Structures are given as structure tokens and as C-alpha cells.
Amino acid sequence: MKRWTLALAAALMVYGSGAFAAEPIKIGALYMLSGNFANYGTSSKQGVQLAVEEINAKGGILGRPVEVIFVDHGKPDQAVREAKRLILENKVNFLFGIDSSSVSLAVAPVADEYKVPLIVTHAATPRLTEMCLPYVFRTSNNARMDSWAAAAFAAKQPYKRWANIGPDYEFGRVSWEDFITRLKELKPDVEVVSEQWPKFGSSDYSSYITALMRAKPEAVFSALWGGDFVSFGKQAIPFGLFKTIKFYVNPTGGALQALEPLGKSAPEGLLVSARYWFLYPETEANKAFVKKFHDKFGAYPSYNAGEAYSGMMMLAAAIEKAGSISPDAVKAAFEADGGLKFESVEGLKWMRPADHQVFEDLVWGYTKHTDAYPFAILDPIVVVPAKDTIYPTKCAK
Amino acid sequence: MDLSFVLLQFLTGLAYASSLFLLAVGLSLIFGALGIVNFAHGSFYMLGAYLLYWVVRGDPNGLWWGLVVVAALGFVIGAVTERLLLRPVYGRPEHYQILLTYALLLVIEDGVKLLFGAAYKSLGPPAALAVPVWVLGAPFPAYYFVQIALALGVALLLWVFLQRTRYGALVRAATQDREMLEALGVNVPRLLTVVFALGIGLATLGGAATLPMQTVSPGIAVEAVISAFIVVVVGGLGSVWGALLGAFLIGEIQAFGVLVLPEFSIAFVYLLMAVVLLVRPWGLLGRPPAVRT
Amino acid sequence: MKARGWLLLLLAALLALPWLLPGYALEVAIQALILALFATAFNFVFAETGLLSFGHAAFFGGGAYTTALLMQRAGWPYLLTLPAAVLAAALLALAIGFFSVRTSRIYFTMLTLAFAQLVWAVVHKWYDFTGGDNGITGLHPGALWGDARALYYLALVLFALGLTFVWRLHHAPFGYALRAIRDNPARAEAVGLSPFGYLLAAFTLSGALAGAAGFLQVAWQRSAFPDFLYWTKSAEAIIAAILGGAQALFGPALGSVVFVELGAFVQSRTEYWPLVLGLVLLALVLFLPQGLAGLGGGRARG
Numbered sequence: 001m002k003r004w005t006l007a008l009a010a011a012l013m014v015y016g017s018g019a020f021a022a023e024p025i026k027i028g029a030l031y032m033l034s035g036n037f038a039n040y041g042t043s044s045k046q047g048v049q050l051a052v053e054e055i056n057a058k059g060g061i062l063g064r065p066v067e068v069i070f071v072d073h074g075k076p077d078q079a080v081r082e083a084k085r086l087i088l089e090n091k092v093n094f095l096f097g098i099d100s101s102s103v104s105l106a107v108a109p110v111a112d113e114y115k116v117p118l119i120v121t122h123a124a125t126p127r128l129t130e131m132c133l134p135y136v137f138r139t140s141n142n143a144r145m146d147s148w149a150a151a152a153f154a155a156k157q158p159y160k161r162w163a164n165i166g167p168d169y170e171f172g173r174v175s176w177e178d179f180i181t182r183l184k185e186l187k188p189d190v191e192v193v194s195e196q197w198p199k200f201g202s203s204d205y206s207s208y209i210t211a212l213m214r215a216k217p218e219a220v221f222s223a224l225w226g227g228d229f230v231s232f233g234k235q236a237i238p239f240g241l242f243k244t245i246k247f248y249v250n251p252t253g254g255a256l257q258a259l260e261p262l263g264k265s266a267p268e269g270l271l272v273s274a275r276y277w278f279l280y281p282e283t284e285a286n287k288a289f290v291k292k293f294h295d296k297f298g299a300y301p302s303y304n305a306g307e308a309y310s311g312m313m314m315l316a317a318a319i320e321k322a323g324s325i326s327p328d329a330v331k332a333a334f335e336a337d338g339g340l341k342f343e344s345v346e347g348l349k350w351m352r353p354a355d356h357q358v359f360e361d362l363v364w365g366y367t368k369h370t371d372a373y374p375f376a377i378l379d380p381i382v383v384v385p386a387k388d389t390i391y392p393t394k395c396a397k
Numbered sequence: 398m399d400l401s402f403v404l405l406q407f408l409t410g411l412a413y414a415s416s417l418f419l420l421a422v423g424l425s426l427i428f429g430a431l432g433i434v435n436f437a438h439g440s441f442y443m444l445g446a447y448l449l450y451w452v453v454r455g456d457p458n459g460l461w462w463g464l465v466v467v468a469a470l471g472f473v474i475g476a477v478t479e480r481l482l483l484r485p486v487y488g489r490p491e492h493y494q495i496l497l498t499y500a501l502l503l504v505i506e507d508g509v510k511l512l513f514g515a516a517y518k519s520l521g522p523p524a525a526l527a528v529p530v531w532v533l534g535a536p537f538p539a540y541y542f543v544q545i546a547l548a549l550g551v552a553l554l555l556w557v558f559l560q561r562t563r564y565g566a567l568v569r570a571a572t573q574d575r576e577m578l579e580a581l582g583v584n585v586p587r588l589l590t591v592v593f594a595l596g597i598g599l600a601t602l603g604g605a606a607t608l609p610m611q612t613v614s615p616g617i618a619v620e621a622v623i624s625a626f627i628v629v630v631v632g633g634l635g636s637v638w639g640a641l642l643g644a645f646l647i648g649e650i651q652a653f654g655v656l657v658l659p660e661f662s663i664a665f666v667y668l669l670m671a672v673v674l675l676v677r678p679w680g681l682l683g684r685p686p687a688v689r690t
Numbered sequence: 691m692k693a694r695g696w697l698l699l700l701l702a703a704l705l706a707l708p709w710l711l712p713g714y715a716l717e718v719a720i721q722a723l724i725l726a727l728f729a730t731a732f733n734f735v736f737a738e739t740g741l742l743s744f745g746h747a748a749f750f751g752g753g754a755y756t757t758a759l760l761m762q763r764a765g766w767p768y769l770l771t772l773p774a775a776v777l778a779a780a781l782l783a784l785a786i787g788f789f790s791v792r793t794s795r796i797y798f799t800m801l802t803l804a805f806a807q808l809v810w811a812v813v814h815k816w817y818d819f820t821g822g823d824n825g826i827t828g829l830h831p832g833a834l835w836g837d838a839r840a841l842y843y844l845a846l847v848l849f850a851l852g853l854t855f856v857w858r859l860h861h862a863p864f865g866y867a868l869r870a871i872r873d874n875p876a877r878a879e880a881v882g883l884s885p886f887g888y889l890l891a892a893f894t895l896s897g898a899l900a901g902a903a904g905f906l907q908v909a910w911q912r913s914a915f916p917d918f919l920y921w922t923k924s925a926e927a928i929i930a931a932i933l934g935g936a937q938a939l940f941g942p943a944l945g946s947v948v949f950v951e952l953g954a955f956v957q958s959r960t961e962y963w964p965l966v967l968g969l970v971l972l973a974l975v976l977f978l979p980q981g982l983a984g985l986g987g988g989r990a991r992g
Contacts, residue, residue, distance in 0.1 A: 033961035034507075036616025038515035072961035076825065076915045077907075081721065085958060088713035102823060106913045109828045113836075113912070131828070168815075169823045196659050200823075201620055203611045204416070206409035206541070207652035211659065214402055227517045230612040234519065238529045238538030261519035261612055265527075434796055485976055491796055492742050496932055497975045499925060503968030511962075623807065623921065630804050634797065667811050670804055678793050678801055 024067040025060070025093055025325055027052075027315075028086030030079060030107065031122075031308075032099040033072035036201060037226060039257055040099050040304055044122055045070055046297050047308030048097070050289075051316075061316045062323065073098060076106035083107045087114045093325045094119060094315065097308065101125035101171055108136045115327050121311035122304045125170055126178075129357040132395035135327055137334060137356040139311035139349060140304075143171055143223075145389035146251035146273050147178035149362045150221065152388055153271060154179075155186035157247050161193045163217035165208055167228055168197040175223035175251060193217050198228075205232045209239045219247035229258040233266065242267040254365060256302040259375045266376040270367045276306030276346045277363040280381050289345040310344035314351075314358075317342050350386065355395040359386040401533035406652045408532065412541035414648025415548035419603025420621060421628035422555070422640040423596030429572040429635030430592040433483065433494045437501035438600055439622030445471055445601030446613035447509050450518045457521040460609060464547075468602040475597025479590045487589075502618060510615045522609035540609050547606055551599065552641055559637065568592055572635060627666065631673045633683025642681055704846055708839040716838050717910075722950040723845040724906045727852050729930035729942035731899030734856045735892050736928075737936050738868040741795075743893070744924050745786060745802030746900050748809040749779040751919030753901025755813060758826040758914035768831035769844075772905050779901020780894050782809070787893035792886060803921055810919040825915035835909050845906050849943070852899045857939055859895070868892055900927075929967075933974055935983025944982055 029048050032041035052066050060066055069090055073079035079098075086092045087110075095111050095118040098104045104123035111118035112133040119137045120128060126144040128136065154162070162180070166172035176195070183190055194215035196208040209232075212220065220241075224232050229250070242248060252258075253272030278290050278300045289309065293301040301309070318340055319325055322333035334340050335353040342349045349360045365378025424438045448467045453459030478501070486493045521527060522540040529536035559565040567588055570578055579585050604613075604621075629636075632643025647666055654665035679685045708716055732746045753775035760766040760774055786809075790801040813820045820826070834840050859865050871878040871885045879885060908914050917923065926949070927942075934945025952970070957963045978984060 034510075034615075034964065036614050038510060038615060038961070039517065042515055071958060072963070074957075075917045076913065077911055077917065078957065080911050080913070081717065081954065082957065084717045085714045085954070088717065089715075102825060102915060105824060105827045106911070106915065109830075109912050113830070125824075127824070173817075194659070196655065201616075203607065203617065203620075204413045204651075206412055206538070207406060207655045208659075210402075210405050210409050210535075211655045227612045227614050227617075230517055230519055231610070234521070234610050234612070235538065238522075238527065238536065238540070240529055240536040257517065261517040263519070263521075265521050428796075432796070434799065482972070482976070489979065490740075491799070492736075492928070492932060492936075493975050493979065495742070495799070496929065496971055499929075500968040500971035500975065503964040504972070507962050507965035507968070511965075619922070626800065626803065627807075630800055634800060661815075664811065664815065667808050671808055674801060674804055675789060678789065679797060 022060075022062075022064040024065045025062075025319070026090060027066060027068045027094045027096050028083070028090060028092035029068050029070045029097040030073040030082060030086075030095065030103070031070065031097045032074070032103075033070075034074060037099060040122070040226070040302075041072070043257070043299070043302045043305040044097060044099060044308040046293070047301060047305035048312050050293055050296060051309045051312035055312070055316055061319050062325070066316075068096075073100070073103050073107075076103050079103040079107050080110055083110050087111075087116050092116065094330075096312070096315070097121055098123045099304070101128070104128050105131075108133055111135055117327050117330055119311055119315050121308045126174060127170075129355040130394065132355060134331060137351065137358075139314050139351075139358045140275055140307040141360060141362060141389065142357065143175050143251065144178045144391060145359070145362060146275075147175050148182050148389050148391065149273065149364060149384040150249045150251060150271075151179050151182035151186060152384060153364070153382070154183050154190075154219065154221070154247070154249060157219060159218035159247055160190050161216065161218040162190055163192070163194040163196070163212050163215055163220050164222065165196040165198070165205075165212055165220065165232070166223040167200040167202075167225070169200040172197070172200065172223045176221060179221050198232075200228070202228060203231055205235045206239070209236050209241055213239065213241060213244060217245055219249070220245050222248070222250045222253070224250065225252045225255065226257055229253055229255075230261045233258075233262055237265065237267060242270070247271070252303070254303070254363070254367075254378055256300060256375070259367075259377075263375055264369060266367055266369070268366070268368050268376065271364060271382075272367060272378070273362060273364045274303040274378065275362070276301070276303040276310070277365065277378055277381065278306065279377065280363050280383075281347055283345070286345045306346055310346055310349065313344055314340070314342045314349055348386070352390075352393065355393040357393070359390055361386050362389060401535055405532060405535050405537060406656065407649065408537060408541065408545075410649035410652030411545055411645075412538075412648075413651060414644040415541075415544040416603060416607050417624060417628050417644035417648060418548045418641055419551060419599055419606065421625040421632075421644055422551070422637055423599040423603075424625045425629045425632070425635055425637060425640040426599075427593055427596040428629070429637075430568055431483070431487075431589055432491070433498065434491070435596070436495060436498040436622060437505060437618075438498075438596075438625055439620070440502045440505035440618040441471065441475070441597045441600040442604035442621050442625075443613060443615070443618040444474075444505060444509060445604030446608045446611075447513050447518065448601060449605035449608050450520055450613065451513070453520065455520065457527075457609065458523045460520075460523045464602060464605055467605040468598045471601025472594045472598035474601070475594035476590050478597065479593040483593065484586065502622070506615050506618055515615060517612045517614050518608075519612045520608045526609075538610065544606055544610075547602075551602075552637075555637055564588075564591075627670050630680060631670055633680025635684070636680065636682045639680050639682035708842045713838065716842060718950060718954045720838065720842050720845050720906075720910050721954075722947045723842070723849050724903050724910065725926065725930055725946035725950055726943035727845070727849045727906070728900055728903035729927045729934070729946045730849070730852055730856055731896050731903065732924075732927040733931040733936055733942040734859070734899070735896040736931060738860065738865060738872065739889055739892055740872045741791070741889070741893075742799045742928070743802045743896075744799050744921060744928070745790075745806030746897070746927050747919045747921060747923035748786065748806035749783050749897035749900035750904040750907070750923060750927075751813065751914075751916070752782045752809070752897075753779040753904030754908050754914045754918050755820060755826070755904075756901070757905045757908045758829055759820070761829050761831075761908075762826050768835050768909060772902065775905040776898045776901045779904065780898035783894045783897020783900075784890065787890045787897070791889040791893055803924070806919065806924060807921060810916060810921075813919055814916040820916075823916055825913055827913040829908055829912050829914070831909040831912075841906075841909055844909075848902050848906060852902065853939070853943070855895075855899070860939070864888070864891075929971065933971075933981055935981030938981070938983035941981055941983045948982065
């Protein structure tokens with residue numbers, strides 16, 4: 001339905017302004033709109049909607065309006081079918097979005113086979129950009145960069161006894177592996193006292209929490225996210241975990257999807273990241289974006305909404321630079337001059353030409369309650385400069 | 398391993414077992430009396446959590462009356478579901494019933510998304526229970542004792558109902574021979590409505606009772622129903638006490654499995670299920686099917 | 691004679707389809723054929739023995755993973771993995787069937803469900819071998835089978851072979867024995883039929899066919915994922931079979947076409963596909979107990 005209204009709005013604008021005689025640029029956006037993580041997909045979709053509205057209001061890209069077709073990517077088999085439909089039936093010029101890592105790994109080779117550029121804005125498995133596919137790009141940071149940033153913070157702490165509790169699947173495992181490997185490089189005397197692997201999507205964490213606490217860690221790393229982070233947090237508080245340990249670090253723990261349900265009960269002083277945080281940077285551009293988003297959807301933009309918005313704007317910039325929507329021209333625009341540098345609402349994004357991975361400053365912060373918001377915010381904010389997250393790539397360029 | 402820690406771990410296992418029991422007991426009860434495997438059972442469990450969130454309007458202290466209201470709502474929803482949807486398919490082969498409850502699973506999943514939105518819903522424990530209780534010098538969430546007490550209370554009441562009341566005796570009889578009951582002049586259709594409504598009421602109560610320590614979102618039903626299946630497969634389909642035993646074993650295996658091989662603690666649960674399936678395919682406390690029918 | 695005429699017409703239409711359908715519709719048609727083979731496989735056991743398996747995803751996924759692993763690790767050409775996929779699925783079915791077919795009715799359903807979930811858990815967790823939840827991606831079946839038309843014909847041939855196989859078994863003494871066991875196990879045993887042996891054989895053959903469907907899915911999707919083995923995948927075969935009509939030979943295939951086409955249609959328009967599917971199933975169960983085949987007068991399989 002939304003897709004129709006959007007198309008209709010775009011069409012009306014075309015007639016209204018008379019500006020576009022040109023054929024629209026078609027973008028197929030795949031997001032997780034059903035199931036357990038539908039709220040992530042829904043807010044990503046809102047980010048794209050706002051971006052496209054703004055782009056079209058300013059006359060489109062290359063004078064052509066942008067038309068986005070949103071679909072629910074569901075599980076990998078549904079996602080592959082929908083991707084094929086967008087390519088073969090809707091004849092989209094670009095594929096865009098994707099929330100789930102496994103879906104991104106399934107869709108990327110298909111996009112590559114049909115030579116339709118895929119721009120990923122959320123899925124964070126490092127493996128996606130390690131596939132070195134020529135038509136696959138990621139405009140948000142990946143899990144490895146977050147883990148490296150966490151390790152950089154951890155190395156500055158005096159704590160030696162570390163423990164992990166993470167969701168038992170690819171993202172959780174890779175996050176911890178990257179984190180602890182990096183931390184041991186930076187600070188060789190750390191010791192891992194406990195690793196806990198609750199099932200992804202678990203509801204009960206209590207026995208993992210008690211087992212973790214028994215090992216008496218000084219500091220804990222966790223890659224739990226979404227509903228898992230909320231349930232874990234609610235259970236860890238009465239067990240006194242956050243009071244017993246001295247340091248807690250959690251990539252994507254700063255997601256609004258997780259902080260809002262926890263409300264005022266969220267513990268303070270946890271070091272968490274948000275790939276984008278709506279109160280940072282304090283630029284006019286970002287404030288304007290947050291206001292427009294809040295006016296339109298009645299909510300603050302989540303990190304993935306911000307990434308979706310910025311990703312669309314960055315794609316628009318690449319197309320403008322290429323002067324064409326041909327896949328090779330856009331690819332060249334992303335890669336040329338040492339990689340596209342794009343000033344987004346969340347700051348500078350640099351596309352590394354070799355593996356098509358964006359590097360950007362990462363927003364971290366300590367949770368804190370204020371009167372201004374009914375949920376914990378990041379205060380103080382700590383920013384990890386992009387250069388500290390640049391890891392080597394095998395992809396040749 | 399020191400004693401206080403063993404006790405702590407035992408209690409966490411017990412807390413988990415309590416929510417598993419409330420989730421699975423209705424499934425088993427319904428199968429026993431109606432012969433229906435309710436694939437939508439996890440969906441009603443999820444619905445219970447949403448209903449609690451809705452009726453207390455974000456007030457954690459509304460939990461007590463909220464649980465009562467949710468269980469009552471669940472009972473009514475169960476009764477209506479049985480009368481309108483299940484009754485027409487009783488005489489038909491099992492696969493219609495399976496398909497019907499599977500359809501309910503799908504409808505409820507999207508239904509809660511339409512009604513409550515896709516965001517995670519969460520509600521804290523009541524103020525009085527937001528503090529830890531000290532167990533041999535270790536902090537333990539006070540709310541878990543409520544969950545454990547609730548599960549034990551339900552088990553006890555079910556025992557009294559099934560073993561000590563006339564209506565309970567009829568329910569037990571229904572699991573053996575429905576035709577005989579009918580011949581004796583018992584209002585069997587109403588009996589089946591009551592059992593189904595009771596099972597669904599227990600599922601919604603169980604789901605609601607988890608909300609103070611967990612979060613709810615539309616996708617949890619599919620996971621929940623599989624957990625419920627594992628419990629009843631281990632304990633024995635149709636057996637209330639089997640559900641209790643199954644939930645207890647799985648809760649404790651999870652709690653202590655974490656200590657032995659943290660990487661494979663989930664595998665222990667599946668391993669238990671596999672062993673039970675190989676040794677007693679009808680479950681620990683289930684009745685072996687006498688003849689192929 | 692008349693039936694044969696219709697059959698030939700249908701065959702001609704199916705053969706001409708790749709040249710008539712635009713690209714995406716052909717991709718959906720391949721999906722429909724794959725599900726048709728999977729649902730027919732499931733339905734063989736269901737219709738002949740009355741046993742409802744909720745574990746066929748294990749055989750579908752088992753076949754798919756055999757193909758995927760052989761392609762990825764041993765570099766086998768796609769087509770050569772077919773026998774291996776079928777064999778692996780058959781062995782898996784033999785093992786699960788060995789423990790399940792002794793039990794009756796709903797216990798059988800629950801047991802097959804439990805065993806299949808066990809297999810899913812192994813595939814989902816065994817990162818070193820199966821890639822865990824990442825699945826196995828980037829599997830290109832080569833220039834020939836990577837082409838949608840060729841893959842369509844391959845799927846059509848396998849489906850036709852599967853259907854013929856099921857039809858022949860139905861009319862063979864084996865089929866009569868299965869139905870005798872289904873209708874009256876005590877008498878069947880009295881005349882010397884061993885239910886266990888017959889049911890296990892039927893279950894194994896059915897699993898083997900499901901493995902062939904999994905083999906096809908890998909080429910279509912260019913990847914294999916643990917979702918192939920999850921219980922909701924088994925539900926797809928069950929829904930397709932009952933939707934089309936489990937007692938008709940073409941029922942499961944008909945149901946598959948409707949299921950896939952409806953899914954593709956709805957999913958491209960709204961994310962509320964589960965709701966739509968749920969309502970369709972409710973209507974089916976309550977108002978159309980014979981399935982879609984029942985609309986045409988409920989012709990029994992023959």
C-alpha cells in the first residue's frame with residue numbers, strides 16, 4: 001500500500017511541477033518488515049522514504065525522479081525471490097537496504113549475477129564486503145569495525161578479567177572473535193574468564209548470567225541486540241550484574257529499538273554503540289533531519305533509519321557524480337579518486353574502493369538518564385575516528 | 398562447586414522451567430482431551446504478554462490484577478476459538494486440525510503486529526519485586542519466585558481439579574473414551590470447550606507472567622511453540638505431569654549445561670529429547686499407544 | 691482417452707511455458723515446480739499410509755546441503771550431485787523413519803517434527819562443516835543450469851519422474867499393501883504384511899524425492915540455508931498438499947502452484963502474507979475440506 005502512495009506521490013509531483021519528463025530511477029528496497037525484527041525493517045524503510053521525498057522535492061537525481069519499491073525480505077529464500085522479481089519484473093536499477101546478515105549474503109551474489117548494484121545499509125557481517133563482489137556496496141559500518149572500536153576502549157581500561165555473553169550465531173561469534181583478538185593485540189595481558197552463548201532470540205538469560213558472574217569478570221563484552229538485549233538487560237539488573245562488574249561494552253546496544261523498551265530501568269554507565277545516534281553530530285543538517293523525521297513518523301530516527309537515509313543520499317551522490325545510472329558508471333563513481341567521500345547527516349562517509357566498505361566515525365557513548373527523554377541516552381558521547389577502524393582487506397584494487 | 402552457587406543455578410533453572418510449564422501444560426491438556434496438537438499454542442502465549450501490556454497500560458504495579466484479567470481473557474478467547482473454529486473439524490482427520498491451528502498461528506502473528514505494532518514491548522516487575530532477594534549471599538531476582546510459585550500453584554490446582562472434582566474426573570475420562578462419556582449423558586461438547594479454554598487461559602497467563610522479565614514481539618510464537626513441543630515430547634503428549642517433569646528437566650539441563658559446556662548448552666536439550674524419543678517415543682510419563690489406529 | 695488428451699495438452703503447455711513467460715514469472719514457475727515435487731513427495735506417504743510427516747524439511751534440506759557441500763567443497767558439477775542428494779535424503783529418511791513409523795498418527799507427526807528439528811539444530815550450529823546460520827552461498831550451477839529455462843526443464847523432468855514414480859507405486863502391489871496397512875493394520879499383519887517394513891520403505895522413498903526437490907532449490911537460490919530444514923518448511927509441503935487435495939494425484943502440485951503464485955503475488959504487495967495465508971487456510975479447512983481438487987468433483991486419484 002505504502003509503495004503505491006509513494007509512487008503516486010512521486011507521480012503527482014512529476015505532473016505538478018512539470019519538472020520531470022524523464023523516466024524514474026527505480027530502486028528496489030528490501031527490508032525485514034515481518035517477524036521478530038520487523039521494527040528494524042520498518043524504521044529503515046522510514047529513513048528511505050524521507051530521503052526519497054527530499055530527493056524528489058529537489059528535482060530528483062540527474063533530473064529524474066526516484067521511485068522506490070519496498071518489499072519484505074523475510075528469510076533468505078523469500079529474499080532471493082523478491083530480489084529476482086525486482087530485477088526481472090520491476091526492472092529496478094538498484095537494489096537497496098537489507099537488515100539481516102544471512103539475507104545479505106544470499107542476495108549479494110544474485111545482484112552481482114544480474115549486474116544490478118546492491119547498496120546495503122544495515123546488515124553488518126564483515127563477510128559481505130569480504131566477498132569482493134564488484135556490484136555490492138555497504139554504506140554503513142560493519143560489525144568488525146564496532147568490535148575494533150570496542151577493543152580500543154577496552155584496551156584503555158585497567159581491567160584484565162574479561163567475559164563474553166553473545167547471541168549464538170554468526171554476528172555474535174564474529175563480534176566477540178574480532179573484539180578479543182584485537183584486544184589481545186592491544187593489551188596482551190587480558191584473560192578470558194567466561195564465554196556464554198545463549199541462543200539467538202532467547203527469552204531466558206538467567207542461568208547464563210549467574211554462570212557469567214561466577215567467573216568474577218571485571219569487564220563484560222556483549223553483542224546481544226534488539227529484543228535479546230532488552231530481555232538480557234531486564235534479567236541482569238536484578239541479578240546485580242551491572243553493579244558487580246566494572247565495565248560493560250555492547251555494540252549496537254545504543255539502538256533506540258533496545259533503549260526505548262527498557263525505558264527508565266536501563267542501567268547507567270554502559271558503553272554502547274549506535275551506528276548512528278540521533279543527537280550526534282550536533283550539526284544543523286542532522287538537527288533538521290531528526291526534526292523532519294520526528295514530524296513525519298512521530299519517532300526519533302533509529303540508527304538503522306539514519307543509515308538508510310544516509311545510504312540513499314550517498315547513492316544519489318554517486319549517481320550524480322557518475323552522470324548516469326549504468327552499473328559500471330556508478331561503480332566507478334564510488335571507486336574513483338580514492339573512493340567516494342560523502343558528507344552525510346551523520347558525518348563523513350568514505351567508500352573504500354577495494355572492498356566497497358564505508359568507513360566513518362563511530363558513535364559510542366555511556367548510557368545515562370535525563371529528564372528530556374523517557375529512555376536512556378548516550379552521555380557522554382565518545383567518538384571513534386574512522387581511521388582507527390580501518391582493517392586490512394583481501395580484495396584487490 | 399560451592400553449595401550456594403549450585404542452589405542459585407538450580408533456582409534459575411526452576412524459574413525457566415516455570416515459564417516452560419505454563420506454556421506447555423495447556424498444550425498437553427488439550428491434546429489429551431481433544432486429540433488436537435495446537436500449533437497456535439505459542440501464539441496464545443505471546444498474545445498473553447501483549448494483553449498484559451495492554452490492560453495494565455504500562456503500570457508495572459498492575460501486574461497482579463492484570464494477570465487475572467489476562468487469564469480470564471485467554472479463557473474466553475479459547476472458548477470462542479473452540480466453538481467457532483475447532484468444533485466444525487472434530488470429526489475430521491488430524492491434519493485438518495493441524496492446518497487449522499497453523500492458520501491461527503499465522504493470523505495471530507500478523508494480528509498482534511496490526512494491533513500493537515512491531516516494536517518490542519516491555520514492562521518492568523512491580524516495584525516491590527524490582528529488588529533482588531539474597532539467596533545464601535547471592536542476589537536473585539525476586540520476581541522469579543513469583544513465577545515459580547505461580548507454576549507450582551497452577552500445578553497444584555490442576556491436580557485438585559483433575560483428581561478431586563467430578564468435572565476433573567470427566568476430563569480424565571474424556572482422554573480415554575469420549576463415546577462412553579457421551580453414552581453416559583455427559584455434555585461432551587461443553588467439556589471440550591472448557592478444556593480448550595482452560596489450556597488457552599493457562600498459555601496466556603504463562604505468556605503474561607514472563608513479561609516483567611522479558612520482552613515480547615510478534616515473532617516469539619514460533620520459537621515458543623517449538624519449546625512447548627520439546628517439553629511435551631519429553632514429558633509425554635497428553636500428560637499434565639509429563640509437562641511438569643519435562644519443563645523441570647529442560648530448565649535444569651539448560652541451567653547446569655551452561656556450566657559444563659557453555660558452547661553447547663542448547664544441544665543438551667535436543668540431546669535429552671533425542672534420548673527420550675529413542676527410548677520412550679511416547680514420552681517419560683505418556684502412555685504408549687496400544688494399537689495402531 | 692479423454693483424460694490422456696488433457697494430459698498431453700497440459701504437458702505441451704508446460705513445455706512451452708519458458709518461451710511464453712517473462713523472466714520473473716518463469717522464476718516463480720520454477721519455484722512452483724520445486725514445491726510441487728516436494729509436496730508430491732510428502733503426500734506419497736501421507737496419502738498412501740495416512741501418516742502425516744512434519745519432518746520432510748529435513749530431507750529437502752538434507753538433499754540441498756548434500757548438493758551445496760559437494761559443489762562447494764569437492765567442486766562437483768551441479769548435475770552430478772543429484773544422485774548423492776537423493777541418496778543422502780533417503781538415508782536420512784531411513785534413519786528417522788526407523789524410529790518414527792512404529793508409532794501411530796499424531797505421535798508419528800510429533801516424532802518426525804522432533805527429529806527434523808534435531809537435524810536442523812545440527813546444521814544450524816555446525817559452523818565448520820555446514821557454515822552454520824550463514825548457510826552456503828555463492829553456488830553457481832554453471833552456465834547451463836544457471837539459465838532459467840534450462841533449470842525449468844530440469845525441474846519439470848524431475849517433477850514428472852517423481853509424479854510418475856508415485857503413480858506407478860500407487861498401482862503396484864506395494865501401493866495396495868500400504869493402503870491395506872493404512873485401512874486395517876491388524877488384518878494386513880494377519881495376511882503376512884509387515885507394516886514396519888512397508889511403511890519404512892514408503893517413508894524412505896518419499897524422503898528421497900524430497901531430497902531431489904532440495905537439489906533443485908540450490909540451483910534456483912544459488913545458496914543453501916538452515917531455513918531449508920526448519921519446521922515451517924515442512925509446513926509448506928503440508929499446506930500445498932492439503933490445499934490442492936491430498937487424495938488426488940495432481941493435488942499437491944496444484945496446491946503448490948497456487949501457494950507459490952499467491953505468495954509471490956501477495957508478498958510483492960504487502961508484508962502481511964502470513965495473515966493472508968492464514969485466512970486462506972482457515973477458509974480451506976472450514977469450507978473446502980477436499981482441497982481445490984474437490985472443486986472439480988473430487989475425482990479420486992487414479
